[in-house]
């Protein structure tokens with residue numbers, strides 16, 4: 001007889017379990033999916049749901065029971081769902097095991113998700129704008145209703161890393177992140193670095209491959225990367241950024257010659273997002289950045305994405321993989337859907353954030369500066385002495401030829417660099433284009449000089 005605290009072992013259970021594992025096909029479970037949006041991502045979800053995948057081999061079948069769109073007459077490149085509607089109320093009347101949201105704007109997505117979570121239906125989303133702005137309150141609603149909101153596909157959909165951090169509050173107590181999060185910018189800068197293409201040619205190649213929107217400015221001017229940084233900050237529970245907390249710079253000023261000059265100092269130029277939180281203060285920047293070639297993010301060429309995280313207990317934890325596209329996003333969404341149905345409903349990390357926005361501190365980094373001299377070949381000694389007159393130490397000068405040279409400057413804020421640029425322009429007619437540098441680029445370049 002067993003006591004209340006002992007565990008009884010029933011040997012007959014073991015062969016039975018084995019026979020299920022080895023000889024039985026898994027029981028088939030058909031999941032009724034509701035799809036909010038049937039655009040690039042929604043169609044990829046519908047195609048994947050209908051196909052044969054490792055999920056179907058494990059007994060999961062998906063039936064897209066209904067989809068909400070703006071225009072039911074639009075041609076779709078996917079099996080059509082049982083019900084296609086433009087009427088949100090009609091969509092909500094459907095019966096779903098899980099709803100996948102791929103609408104792309106905060107409203108009506110927020111209202112619809114709140115209604116679904118309120119009914120206890122798990123929701124999976126790829127919508128970064130929504131998660132950044134409303135994720136915490138929706139996750140709290142899900143927890144109250146005993147269901148889940150999952151959003152792995154909203155942040156680096158091709159690099160599913162949030163699940164690895166989920167339920168690990170110590171490892172994910174983060175204070176620094178740096179990443180390559182915009183595939184289009186990375187593709188363009190990789191082309192400049194690889195074959196010295198002009199910026200216009202590299203952009204044209206990205207457009208020919210269908211990588212950009214008709215207006216590519218959100219990618220090229222750092223705005224998409226900024227949205228992703230805000231999303232990451234909210235997922236990390238850092239709190240709201242004040243508007244001036246992040247120094248945002250686009251990639252349009254980078255040239256093939258900048259890339260070549262970077263190579264001469266053992267570095268490459270990558271489109272980075274970078275942010276650090278120290279207590280209630282945050283600083284960050286977005287833009288083309290000089291990175292030593294031995295830095296993990298330097299290896300991410302083409303459309304690859306990646307992120308490096310540091311915190312109280314971990315440092316330089318890296319995740320990288322393919323940039324987001326409809327198919328990988330759909331795979332991450334369906335994996336999330338299965339997870340939301342297989343496990344006890346958990347609240348994915350979206351910690352309560354402080355009501356007060358964080359305070360902003362200027363990001364201080366090293367700099368890589370192209371100085372252009374009108375009509376004469378620069379003399380490095382003169383360059384050093386001119387800049388030291390402005391209180392900025394020049395660590396290294398490269399490529400002093402052909403009316404331009406590239407300088408590696410000791411750590412400074414954007415404000416200091418702007419003042420130096422203005423003074424050089426006014427007093428010496430020297431035009432500067434400045435990029436940030438990280439990862440000890442100055443020290444690295446000096447060992448290579």
Ligand SMILES: NC(=O)c1ccc[n+]([C@@H]2O[C@H](COP(=O)([O-])OP(=O)(O)OC[C@H]3O[C@@H](n4cnc5c(N)ncnc54)[C@H](OP(=O)(O)O)[C@@H]3O)[C@@H](O)[C@H]2O)c1
Pocket residue numbers: 036037038039040041042068069070071072074086101102103104105107108126127128129153154157324325326329
């Ligand atoms: N594209 C990617 O590779 C990718 C990767 C990761 C994450 N995401 C995220 O996934 C989401 C969807 O992206 P997407 O590229 O699939 O966008 P999309 O092609 O523009 O598709 C949006 C879909 O939502 C529908 N829709 C939009 N507003 C609606 C409204 N008010 N009422 C009803 N239906 C509405 C549209 O209907 P119609 O078709 O009738 O116009 C369309 O089917 C976004 O949050 C995006 O950030 C996308």
